[in-house]
Structures are given as structure tokens and as C-alpha cells.
Amino acid sequence: MAVANTLTLPGSAILVTGASTGIGAATARALGAAGARVGLVARRKELLDQVAAQTRAAGAPDVEVWAADLSDLPLAERVALEAWDRFGGIDGLVNNAGAPKRKHVTRLTADEVESIMTLNYFSPVRMTLALLPKMRERGGAVIVNVASLAGRVAPPREAAYAGSKFALNGFSEVMAVDLYDEPIHVKVIQPGPIETPIWGDVPDNEPPAYDGEFYPPQDCAEAIIELLTTDKFEIYVPPSLGDVAALKGQDVEGFIAGSAAFAKDPGAVNASYRNDPSTIPGRERS
Numbered sequence: 001m002a003v004a005n006t007l008t009l010p011g012s013a014i015l016v017t018g019a020s021t022g023i024g025a026a027t028a029r030a031l032g033a034a035g036a037r038v039g040l041v042a043r044r045k046e047l048l049d050q051v052a053a054q055t056r057a058a059g060a061p062d063v064e065v066w067a068a069d070l071s072d073l074p075l076a077e078r079v080a081l082e083a084w085d086r087f088g089g090i091d092g093l094v095n096n097a098g099a100p101k102r103k104h105v106t107r108l109t110a111d112e113v114e115s116i117m118t119l120n121y122f123s124p125v126r127m128t129l130a131l132l133p134k135m136r137e138r139g140g141a142v143i144v145n146v147a148s149l150a151g152r153v154a155p156p157r158e159a160a161y162a163g164s165k166f167a168l169n170g171f172s173e174v175m176a177v178d179l180y181d182e183p184i185h186v187k188v189i190q191p192g193p194i195e196t197p198i199w200g201d202v203p204d205n206e207p208p209a210y211d212g213e214f215y216p217p218q219d220c221a222e223a224i225i226e227l228l229t230t231d232k233f234e235i236y237v238p239p240s241l242g243d244v245a246a247l248k249g250q251d252v253e254g255f256i257a258g259s260a261a262f263a264k265d266p267g268a269v270n271a272s273y274r275n276d277p278s279t280i281p282g283r284e285r286s
């Protein structure tokens with residue numbers, strides 16, 4: 001039988017990566033408001049210091065900042081272990097740092113794929129495996145991996161990004177299974193289109209095709225808190241996107257045909273990337 005999740009946020013130590021902007025910063029502030037002790041990791045120290053001040057102002061009794069490039073995997077591991085020592089144990093790890101890679105596969109290089117896998121997949125895996133023995137010995141923790149709808153329903157021109165998020169989902173599912181009888185809980189959040197700098201003019205990325213509705217990063221912060229404190233394994237933001245993933249599973253050939261049509265003319269089938277699962281690309285064929 002699964003061991004129930006008993007994490008309560010006040011006083012708990014939660015390490016959030018990618019906390020300088022977007023979903024990570026919103027999560028840090030929300031955790032602060034819930035009375036958690038919060039560790040923040042990203043590269044840009046000035047932004048982290050600002051988020052740290054906001055997190056303290058929201059109510060966090062203790063906040064620490066680590067400015068680090070998590071693509072440096074030995075450094076990612078060291079940060080995780082340093083944070084463990086600094087807080088005297090970590091109750092929650094939110095693996096959120098990530099970068100986009102919007103590029104047609106014919107223009108993608110192997111180095112770009114490797115670099116996106118390093119940040120989006122290997123760095124959370126490395127931090128998780130570094131802390132896992134300590135978490136098991138201490139007797140409990142919750143790990144929330146910030147994957148993506150793109151890790152269940154791959155978008156056109158995002159092969160490298162989708163690959164990294166599918167990998168993170170697969171790793172998370174098997175961790176949840178392997179640790180089913182232990183008080184170590186592994187969860188995933190699948191954000192859809194969330195209004196953050198990831199959608200902006202990012203170097204070495206092509207412009208996004210999506211031009212539909214965006215959701216606030218606070219919606220993800222709330223979902224991450226729900227995952228940290230309940231027995232839920234997975235949350236889509238918005239929740240209706242779970243139906244999109246389920247529909248894809250029922251007709252994957254239709255989905256691929258519809259996605260190809262979307263890639264050629266986003267206007268024609270753009271509604272499929274919004275909230276109505278009946279308009280998923282390819283639905284009209286089945």
C-alpha cells in the first residue's frame with residue numbers, strides 16, 4: 001500500500017530550482033506565504049535576491065539563495081547537498097529550472113539536443129539522486145518535477161524540448177513506482193501555456209507558433225503546493241489539458257496528422273492548443 005504524504009508546509013524546507021523568474025519565483029513566494037523555509041537556485045543572483053526578499057516578505061522564516069548554472073552537473077549535485085546541510089534536511093525538492101528549444105528538427109543540432117537534455121533532464125535527475133539516499137535515511141520527502149504538456153503531447157518544432165520533458169515524466173513515474181512503499185513521494189506537474197519569459201525572444205530559439213490564451217504562473221505555484229501536500233501524482237495546468245493528453249492516446253495517428261496541419265497553418269487548427277480537447281489536431285479525422 002502507498003505510504004500517505006504527510007508534508008505540511010510551515011517550517012518545512014523546500015528547495016526550488018529555476019526560482020529567479022516565472023513559475024519558480026511564483027512558487028517560492030507562495031511557499032513563503034505558507035510558512036515554508038525556502039531555498040532558491042538559478043544563475044542570476046540579483047533576480048534571486050529580489051525573489052528571496054519577496055519570499056521573506058510573504059512570510060518565509062528562512063530563505064537561502066544559490067546562484068549556480070545547473071547545466072554543470074557536478075555543481076548541480078553540490079548545490080543540492082549544500083542546501084541539505086544548510087537547512088538540516090530537505091522536505092521538498094521542486095525541480096523547475098528549464099529552458100525551451102523551439103527549432104524545426106531539420107535545423108536542430110545534436111549539441112543543442114544534448115544541452116537541453118542536460119539542463120531539463122540530467123540536472124533534476126542528478127539533484128534527485130544526490131538527495132535520495134539522505135531523504136530515505138531521514139524518512140520522508142516530496143519531489144515535484146516540473147515537466148510540461150509537451151512531455152505528454154509533443155508540439156511541432158520542439159523535438160529536443162519534448163524529448164527532455166518526456167524523459168522527465170518517465171523518470172518520475174518509475175521513481176513513484178519504485179518508491180511506492182516508502183515515504184518518498186515523486187510528483188509531476190504538466191504546465192500548458194503559462195505567461196513567463198520562456199515564451200519570449202530566447203536566443204537560438206525560433207518564435208513560438210502558439211498564440212492562444214496564457215495562464216498565470218501562480219496557477220502552477222498552487223498546483224505545486226497541492227502536489228507537495230497531497231497524494232496526487234500529476235496535475236495539468238489548466239486541468240482540462242489532461243483530456244488533450246488522453247485523447248492523443250486514443251488516436252495518435254490523427255494527432256500526428258493534425259499537428260502537421262497545425263505546424264503549416266497555426267490559424268487553421270490553433271484552437272486545438274486551447275482548452276477544448278475536442279479540437280485536438282487530427283480529431284476531425286476520427
Ligand SMILES: NC(=O)c1ccc[n+]([C@@H]2O[C@H](COP(=O)([O-])OP(=O)(O)OC[C@H]3O[C@@H](n4cnc5c(N)ncnc54)[C@H](OP(=O)(O)O)[C@@H]3O)[C@@H](O)[C@H]2O)c1
Pocket residue numbers: 017018019020021022023024041042043044045047068069070071096097098099100119146147148149150190191192193194195196197198199
Ligand atoms: N511557461 C510555460 O508555458 C511552461 C510550460 C510547460 C513547462 N514549463 C516549464 O516550467 C519551468 C519553469 O519555466 P518558466 O516558464 O517559469 O520560464 P522562466 O521564467 O524562463 O524560468 C526558467 C528558470 O530556469 C532558470 N534556469 C534556466 N537555465 C538555467 C541554468 N542553466 N541553471 C540554473 N537555472 C536555470 C532560470 O533562471 P536563470 O536564467 O536566472 O538561470 C529561471 O529561473 C521550466 O522547466 C519549463 O520547461 C513552462
